[in-house]
Amino acid sequence: MYDPIHGINGEQRNIYIRDGFITTKPATSVRIDRNYDLNDMIIMAGAIDIHTHIGGGKVNIARMMLPEDHRGDPVARTAITRSGSGYTAPSTFATGYRYAEMGYTTCIEPAMLPANARHAHMEMADIPIIDKGAYALLGNDDFFLRMLASGKDRSLICDYVSWIINATKAIGIKVVNPGGISAFKFNQRKLDLDETNSHYGVTPRQILITLARAVRELGIPHPLHVHGCNLGVPGNLLTTLDTIRAAEGLPMHLAHIQFHSYGTEGDRKFSSGSAHIAEAVNANSNISIDVGQILFGQTVTASGDTMLQYAGHRHAHPNKWVIMDIECDAGCGVVPFKYRDKSFVNALQWTIGLELFLLVNDPWRIFLTTDHPNGAPFTSYPHLIRLLMDRSFRNDMLSTIHKQAAAVSILGSLDREYSLYEIAIMTRAAPARSLGLQNRGHLGAGAAADITVYKNLKNREAMFAKPVYVFKDGELVARNGKIIKVINGSTHILKPEYDKGIEKTLKNYFDKYHTMKLDHFKINDDEIVAHGNGNIIVQSCM
Amino acid sequence: MNSAKHPDKIHKEVPCPFCCLLCDDLVIQNRAGILKVRENGCSRAIAHYEQVQPEIQPTIKGKVVTLKDAILHISNILKSSQHPLFSGLGTDVGGLRSTLQLADKTGAIVDHMHSTGLTRNMLVLQDLGWMMTTLTEIKNHADLIVFAGTDAVSGYPRFFERFIWNKNALFNKNTGGRKVFYIGENLDTRPGISPDGQQPVTVQCKHEDIGEFIAILHATLAGDKVNLENLSGKRLKELKLLAYHLTNARYGVLVWAPGEMDFPHAELTIQALCEMVKFINRSTRFGCLSLGGNDGGVSAVNVSTWQSGYPLRVNFNNGYPEYDPSRFSTDNVLKNNEADALVWISSFDTNTRPPKADIPVILLATPATEPDFTPDVFIPVCTPGVDHAGYLFRTDSVVSLPLKQVRVSGYPSVKHILDCVSGLI
Ligand code: SF4
Ligand SMILES: [Zn+2]
Numbered sequence: 001m002y003d004p005i006h007g008i009n010g011e012q013r014n015i016y017i018r019d020g021f022i023t024t025k026p027a028t029s030v031r032i033d034r035n036y037d038l039n040d041m042i043i044m045a046g047a048i049d050i051h052t053h054i055g056g057g058k059v060n061i062a063r064m065m066l067p068e069d070h071r072g073d074p075v076a077r078t079a080i081t082r083s084g085s086g087y088t089a090p091s092t093f094a095t096g097y098r099y100a101e102m103g104y105t106t107c108i109e110p111a112m113l114p115a116n117a118r119h120a121h122m123e124m125a126d127i128p129i130i131d132k133g134a135y136a137l138l139g140n141d142d143f144f145l146r147m148l149a150s151g152k153d154r155s156l157i158c159d160y161v162s163w164i165i166n167a168t169k170a171i172g173i174k175v176v177n178p179g180g181i182s183a184f185k186f187n188q189r190k191l192d193l194d195e196t197n198s199h200y201g202v203t204p205r206q207i208l209i210t211l212a213r214a215v216r217e218l219g220i221p222h223p224l225h226v227h228g229c230n231l232g233v234p235g236n237l238l239t240t241l242d243t244i245r246a247a248e249g250l251p252m253h254l255a256h257i258q259f260h261s262y263g264t265e266g267d268r269k270f271s272s273g274s275a276h277i278a279e280a281v282n283a284n285s286n287i288s289i290d291v292g293q294i295l296f297g298q299t300v301t302a303s304g305d306t307m308l309q310y311a312g313h314r315h316a317h318p319n320k321w322v323i324m325d326i327e328c329d330a331g332c333g334v335v336p337f338k339y340r341d342k343s344f345v346n347a348l349q350w351t352i353g354l355e356l357f358l359l360v361n362d363p364w365r366i367f368l369t370t371d372h373p374n375g376a377p378f379t380s381y382p383h384l385i386r387l388l389m390d391r392s393f394r395n396d397m398l399s400t401i402h403k404q405a406a407a408v409s410i411l412g413s414l415d416r417e418y419s420l421y422e423i424a425i426m427t428r429a430a431p432a433r434s435l436g437l438q439n440r441g442h443l444g445a446g447a448a449a450d451i452t453v454y455k456n457l458k459n460r461e462a463m464f465a466k467p468v469y470v471f472k473d474g475e476l477v478a479r480n481g482k483i484i485k486v487i488n489g490s491t492h493i494l495k496p497e498y499d500k501g502i503e504k505t506l507k508n509y510f511d512k513y514h515t516m517k518l519d520h521f522k523i524n525d526d527e528i529v530a531h532g533n534g535n536i537i538v539q540s541c542m
Numbered sequence: 543m544n545s546a547k548h549p550d551k552i553h554k555e556v557p558c559p560f561c562c563l564l565c566d567d568l569v570i571q572n573r574a575g576i577l578k579v580r581e582n583g584c585s586r587a588i589a590h591y592e593q594v595q596p597e598i599q600p601t602i603k604g605k606v607v608t609l610k611d612a613i614l615h616i617s618n619i620l621k622s623s624q625h626p627l628f629s630g631l632g633t634d635v636g637g638l639r640s641t642l643q644l645a646d647k648t649g650a651i652v653d654h655m656h657s658t659g660l661t662r663n664m665l666v667l668q669d670l671g672w673m674m675t676t677l678t679e680i681k682n683h684a685d686l687i688v689f690a691g692t693d694a695v696s697g698y699p700r701f702f703e704r705f706i707w708n709k710n711a712l713f714n715k716n717t718g719g720r721k722v723f724y725i726g727e728n729l730d731t732r733p734g735i736s737p738d739g740q741q742p743v744t745v746q747c748k749h750e751d752i753g754e755f756i757a758i759l760h761a762t763l764a765g766d767k768v769n770l771e772n773l774s775g776k777r778l779k780e781l782k783l784l785a786y787h788l789t790n791a792r793y794g795v796l797v798w799a800p801g802e803m804d805f806p807h808a809e810l811t812i813q814a815l816c817e818m819v820k821f822i823n824r825s826t827r828f829g830c831l832s833l834g835g836n837d838g839g840v841s842a843v844n845v846s847t848w849q850s851g852y853p854l855r856v857n858f859n860n861g862y863p864e865y866d867p868s869r870f871s872t873d874n875v876l877k878n879n880e881a882d883a884l885v886w887i888s889s890f891d892t893n894t895r896p897p898k899a900d901i902p903v904i905l906l907a908t909p910a911t912e913p914d915f916t917p918d919v920f921i922p923v924c925t926p927g928v929d930h931a932g933y934l935f936r937t938d939s940v941v942s943l944p945l946k947q948v949r950v951s952g953y954p955s956v957k958h959i960l961d962c963v964s965g966l967i
Contacts, residue, residue: 064843
C-alpha cells in the first residue's frame with residue numbers, strides 16, 4: 001500500500017470498505033461480503049488530476065472542429081457504456097470511462113468561464129464515474145478589473161470572488177494571462193507582468209496579488225491557479241521568475257509551467273529554463289506547479305488565453321483555429337497542433353518538461369499533468385509515468401528525438417527515477433491536499449473508497465495503463481482496464497462566505513450591461529443534481 | 543387533457559425559448575391557464591405564449607389512444623426498426639439528452655430541423671475556423687456592425703433593441719453612434735436607423751453574390767491588385783466606404799445567419815466572411831456572430847457534440863457515432879431510404895412541419911401542430927420554458943439559460959416520453 005498522507009510507503013495492509021467509504025477493521029462478528037486478494041499488488045488511492053480540460057465551451061469547440069480526430073478513434077457502445085469518439089478531444093462518456101480505466105477518480109476542469117459555467121457543469125454531468133470540480137476564471141472580467149482600477153476595498157473584492165465561486169459552483173479560482181485576455185479585446189497584442197492593460201490601467205502583477213490575497217482571505221484551500229503571462233514565448237522564464245516573486249510569499253499554483261520555462265539562448269534563440277525555474281520552485285515553498293508535459297503527436301490546444309492563442313495560430317496543424325471574445329468576461333482560443341520529435345523546438349519542450357519533473361525536489365508541490373489536451377491527451381499519463389520512473393527508458397526515448405535538442409539538454413545527465421511513493425504523492429496525496437478534498441487521495445478510515453490496484457509490472461507504462469481493479473465510492477467500476485460498472489461521480493464545490501450586499505451592486509450591473517439576469521447567471525445546487533451527475537460535495541474552507 | 547389547476551400569477555424575468563436570443567426579461571401573466579405577455583416580449587413571443595392550446599389526445603394512425611398505449615406503440619415501432627431517424631429535435635437540453643440516449647440504443651441517425659444552416663457553419667469551422675464574439679461583448683463594445691445576408695430582426699426580433707441601440711454600455715459610450723452596414727437584398731433595414739436618425743448603409747446585393755463582394759473587399763483591404771473595372775461607380779463607392787470603416791473600427795462585428803443563406807455552397811460565402819474578419823484582426827479587433835439555431839438548434843449541436851463528438855447528422859447504426867454532414871441530413875436520409883422509421887420532435891414552434899415520408903412517422907409535437915398527413919403516432923407535448931423548466935443554449939453557443947415553468951400543462955414532456963420508450967427497449 002502506498003498512502004503518503006499516512007506515511008505508508010509500500011507496506012502490506014488490509015483495507016475495509018463499507019458503504020462506499022474506507023473503514024477501520026470491523027468487529028469479528030461483522031460478516032464480510034466480499035474479499036479481494038491483493039497480494040503482490042500495488043494499492044493506491046484513486047488518482048486525481050488537478051488540471052485537465054474535460055468540459056465546457058472550448059473543449060466542445062475542439063470536438064466540433066476535429067471530426068478527423070474522432071473518426072480514427074470511435075468508441076463503441078456496450079451493454080453498460082455509451083458510445084462516443086475522440087482521441088485528443090474525446091466525448092464526455094469516453095472521457096469518464098478512460099480516466100476511470102486508468103485508475104483516476106477525480107478530475108478538475110481548470111478553466112470554467114463564469115459566463116459558460118452552466119455549460120461546463122452540464123457537460124461534466126455527462127462524464128460518468130469520476131468526481132469533478134472546476135476553477136472559475138477571474139482576472140479578465142470587466143467587473144473585477146473595474147473594481148481593481150477604481151481601488152475598491154479588499155473586502156469588496158473578496159465578496160465578489162466568493163460570490164463567483166458560489167454562483168458558478170467552483171472549487172477554486174484560476175487566472176489566465178492576467179488582464180491579457182481583456183487587453184486583447186482592446187487590441188493589445190502582448191502584456192508583460194508590469195505592463196498596463198490599456199483600458200483599465202492595471203497590470204498583471206496587481207491582478208495576481210489581488211486575487212491571490214482574496215483566495216487566501218476567503219480560506220479557499222487551493223492556491224490561486226495561475227496561467228501566467230507570455231505563455232509559449234521564448235524568454236518567458238524571466239516572466240515566470242518575476243511571477244514567483246510577485247506572489248510575495250502567498251500560496252500560488254503555476255499551471256503547465258513547462259510552457260513558461262523558455263530561455264533565448266543558442267543559435268535558435270530557444271532554450272531550456274528548467275534549471276532556473278526548478279531552483280526558484282525549490283526555494284519558494286509557497287509555490288506549487290503542474291508541468292503540462294508535451295508528448296509527441298497530434299493534439300489540440302484549448303485555452304482561455306486568446307492573446308497568445310491568436311499569436312500561435314500560425315502554427316495550427318491542421319490549419320484551422322478559433323478565437324472567441326466572451327461576454328466581457330474572458331475568451332477562448334482553440335488551435336490544433338502536432339508536436340514532432342524531429343522538431344528542435346518541440347523536442348526541447350519535451351525535455352524541458354521532463355527536466356522540471358526531475359529537478360523539482362518536493363513531489364508535494366509538483367503535479368503530473370499534460371494540461372490535457374494542450375500538451376498531450378490524458379491517456380498518455382502511463383507513458384509519462386514510465387518516463388519518470390525508468391531512466392533507461394527515458395534515455396532510449398531521448399536518443400530518438402531531434403539530435404541537437406537532445407545534445408543541448410541536460411536530461412541525459414539526470415539520474416533521478418521517481419519511486420512509487422513519489423508517484424502516489426504527486427498523483428494522489430498532493431493534489432487532494434492542494435484542493436482541500438478532505439476524504440480523497442488517501443486510504444485512511446473515513447476516506448471515500450476510491451482505490452486503484454495495479455499489478456507490480458516492471459513496465460510501468462503497462463502497469464499504470466490498466467489497473468487490475470478500480471473502485472469508485474466502493475464500487476468496482478473497472479477491471480484490467482475495462483469498465484465493468486458505470487456509476488455517477490460527485491461534483492466538489494466550495495461555499496465560501498460573503499456579504500450578500502454585493503448582489504445589489506451586481507444586480508444593477510447585470511441589468512445595465514449584461515445580456516442575462518443575475519438570477520439566471522447563478523447556478524443552483526439543484527441544477528447540478530438535476531443534471532444527473534450524482535451529488536454535490538461541499539468541501540470546507542480553511 | 544389540459545389540467546384545470548392553474549395558479550393565477552405574474553412571472554417576472556422569464557427566459558423566452560422562442561428564438562435563440564433567449565431574452566430573459568419577459569413578464570408573463572398566467573390567468574387561469576391563459577398566458578399574456580405583459581412586458582418585453584416581441585411579436586413572436588406574444589404569438590407563442592398567447593396561443594390558445596387545443597385539448598387533444600395522443601393518437602395512433604389518427605385514433606385516440608392513451609399516452610401509455612402511444613408510448614408502447616412507439617417502442618414497438620423502434621424495436622422493429624433497423625435504421626430509425628430522430629429529427630426535428632425541437633426540445634431543450636434534457637430532451638436532447640434523452641433523444642441521444644435512445645438514438646445510441648436504437649442505432650439511429652440524429653439530425654435537427656434547422657441543421658441545414660447550422661451545418662454550413664460547421665463546415666467552415668471544420669475547414670479553417672473563425673473568430674467569434676458574443677452578445678454581451680457586442681452590446682458593450684461594438685462600434686461597427688455589418689450584417690451580411692440578414693437583417694437580424696426578421697428571425698431574431700429584439701436584436702437591435704437589446705444589443706445595438708442599448709443605452710448603457712461599458713466601453714462604447716456612444717452606442718447611438720454605432721455604424722450599421724447591411725449587405726444583401728430584401729432586408730428590413732429600418733431597425734438599423736439609430737435613435738437619433740442616422741441611416742444605415744445598405745449594399746444591395748443578391749445573397750449568392752455576397753461571397754464575391756466580400757472577396758473583393760478582402761483583397762482591397764489586403765492591398766492586393768483587384769480588377770475593379772467591372773464595378774459600377776456606386777458599388778465602388780460602397781466598397782471604399784466599407785473598407786474604410788472596417789479598418790477604422792475599434793471593435794467591429796460581422797453578423798450572418800446561416801439559415802438565411804439558402805443557396806448552394808453558401809458555406810463558402812460564410813467562409814469568405816470569416817477569412818476577411820481574421821484578416822482585419824491583424825490590425826484591429828473584430829468578431830463574428832452567427833444568428834441561428836432556434837428550436838433548440840444551438841443546444842442540439844452542443845449536446846450532440848459533447849456526447850458523440852460530432853455536431854449532429856450523426857449515425858449510431860454501427861454501434862458508434864459516424865458523422866457525415868451531407869449523407870445524414872434528414873432530406874438525404876429520407877430521399878435515399880436510409881431510414882425505416884422517423885421520430886420528429888418539435889416542442890416549441892407550432893408552425894414546423896414534419897417531412898412527409900413513406901415510413902412510420904412518430905410525431906412528438908406541440909398540440910396545435912397540424913401535420914398535413916396522419917402520422918403513425920402523434921403525442922402532443924408540452925413546451926420547455928412554458929410548461930416545464932429546462933435549459934437552452936443561446937445563439938452565441940456560450941451562454942445557456944435556465945428555462946422556467948409559467949403554466950401547468952397536462953401534456954407530457956419530450957424527455958418523459960423518450961425516457962419511457964427507452965425503458966421499454
Ligand atoms: S427576440 Fe426571441 S427570445 Fe426575445 S422575446 Fe422575441 S422570440 Fe423571445
Ligand atoms: Zn490548461
